[in-house]
Amino acid sequence: MERRKVTFKLYPNAREAERLTGWVRLHCELYNAALQERIEAYRKVGKSISYLDQQNVLPEIKAARPEFVELGSHALQQTLRRLDLAFQSFFRRVKAGQTPGFPRFKSAARFSGFTYPDPAGWKLLQHGTRGGTLRLGSGQAAMSIRVRGQHRFGAEARPNDLTITRRNGEWFASVTLRVPDAACARERTAHQQRGIDFGVTDWATFDDGSTIANPRWTRKELPQLATLQQERARKRKGSLRHRRLTRRIARLHERIANLRREFVHQETTRLATTCAVIATEELAPKNMSRSAKGTAEAPGRRVRQKAGLNREILSAAFGMAHQMLRYKAAEAGSRLHLANTRQLKPSQRCAKCWAIVPKTLAQRVHACPCCGHVAPRDQNSASVVLIDAHTPGTGVAARPKPLARQRAKSTSLTRETPATTMQVV
Numbered sequence: 001m002e003r004r005k006v007t008f009k010l011y012p013n014a015r016e017a018e019r020l021t022g023w024v025r026l027h028c029e030l031y032n033a034a035l036q037e038r039i040e041a042y043r044k045v046g047k048s049i050s051y052l053d054q055q056n057v058l059p060e061i062k063a064a065r066p067e068f069v070e071l072g073s074h075a076l077q078q079t080l081r082r083l084d085l086a087f088q089s090f091f092r093r094v095k096a097g098q099t100p101g102f103p104r105f106k107s108a109a110r111f112s113g114f115t116y117p118d119p120a121g122w123k124l125l126q127h128g129t130r131g132g133t134l135r136l137g138s139g140q141a142a143m144s145i146r147v148r149g150q151h152r153f154g155a156e157a158r159p160n161d162l163t164i165t166r167r168n169g170e171w172f173a174s175v176t177l178r179v180p181d182a183a184c185a186r187e188r189t190a191h192q193q194r195g196i197d198f199g200v201t202d203w204a205t206f207d208d209g210s211t212i213a214n215p216r217w218t219r220k221e222l223p224q225l226a227t228l229q230q231e232r233a234r235k236r237k238g239s240l241r242h243r244r245l246t247r248r249i250a251r252l253h254e255r256i257a258n259l260r261r262e263f264v265h266q267e268t269t270r271l272a273t274t275c276a277v278i279a280t281e282e283l284a285p286k287n288m289s290r291s292a293k294g295t296a297e298a299p300g301r302r303v304r305q306k307a308g309l310n311r312e313i314l315s316a317a318f319g320m321a322h323q324m325l326r327y328k329a330a331e332a333g334s335r336l337h338l339a340n341t342r343q344l345k346p347s348q349r350c351a352k353c354w355a356i357v358p359k360t361l362a363q364r365v366h367a368c369p370c371c372g373h374v375a376p377r378d379q380n381s382a383s384v385v386l387i388d389a390h391t392p393g394t395g396v397a398a399r400p401k402p403l404a405r406q407r408a409k410s411t412s413l414t415r416e417t418p419a420t421t422m423q424v425v
């Protein structure tokens with residue numbers, strides 16, 4: 001049994017949307033009231049209130065305020081648990097000597113949503129390609145909200161929990177499914193072995209020199225986002241224009257996030273289902289900053305201001321790619337090898353003779369003075385991580401000498417023939 005989370009966009013009609021908004025407001029009210037209670041009890045009598053204390057009061061609340069009943073008792077408990085978690089992490093951080101912020105009251109407009117912690121009180125019905133329906137509540141008061149999309153796990157997938165969220169005025173349902181292993185599996189159509197170097201100039205470079213170009217949103221939506229943010233910075237805070245721009249920026253952020261997720265999903269699925277071995281560097285925040293100037297290749301105006309934002313958004317995409325490759329490779333029975341960057345130094349190492357060839361960031365070509373091997377820098381890195389994938393263990397420590405195959409290839413081009421080195425440069 002595996003757990004998989006699937007998110008659907010909801011299409012409530014006006015009445016349903018209003019009801020959902022009302023429910024979020026009630027959950028928020030409960031959250032704030034529970035927080036208030038904890039604060040007062042502590043101030044007045046120095047007593048701390050536990051989650052259980054608060055859970056036991058829920059029936060009284062429902063008796064006095066019948067509008068809470070249709071929210072479902074488990075969903076209400078979950079909101080109290082959410083507050084409890086906020087307190088737990090607050091105290092944990094205090095204990096660790098940090099200075100965390102005290103759990104805060106939340107405004108209904110910014111309260112993100114609510115969760116059904118088990119399959120009770122809701123039902124997701126899928127109608128093939130026609131999308132589906134999400135039933136919330138029970139009996140006559142139940143809501144049937146239209147859902148777009150379909151998950152790929154089939155009828156054996158059992159729902160586990162549901163979270164309803166609201167973002168930029170749109171509603172989403174995230175369902176955790178318990179899926180049998182067989183239903184998770186992906187069919188692999190080819191058995192390539194590929195080394196990949198993720199970067200900003202090209203999104204990915206492979207060991208054979210082929211590349212995947214950066215997606216369209218890096219050229220269109222990212223500059224647009226920077227422009228809007230600069231425009232907003234010139235407006236007075238709280239003014240109508242400022243608010244309007246804030247809304248547009250939020251929507252564009254969301255659009256970029258959607259395009260990015262879509263792109264990474266497509267590419268990682270393709271990799272996982274065509275490669276028996278996928279090798280790349282492990283993810284370290286430090287690796288990302290090196291290509292911050294990716295956009296500088298076609299320098300436009302305000303390149304420097306845009307670079308910071310681009311870097312942040314692009315490196316988030318690398319994290320996403322790694323995460324997706326991890327589970328998709330497992331589903332397709334492919335092997336994902338993450339090379340130890342600090343030990344292996346893929347960008348500095350020669351893929352032919354395994355020598356370290358120091359380069360600055362600006363040097364885009366690997367030209368080895370030892371064996372004469374010449375390759376684009378990113379392609380060389382991709383080859384190095386692929387070779388690393390075929391050795392037991394990770395990195396140089398596991399392999400003091402180059403592979404036999406590599407040594408054999410490089411014999412004709414050793415230090416005795418320095419002339420080749422000169423040709424290269």
Ligand SMILES: [Zn+2]
Binds near residue numbers: 351368
């Ligand atoms: Zn070399």
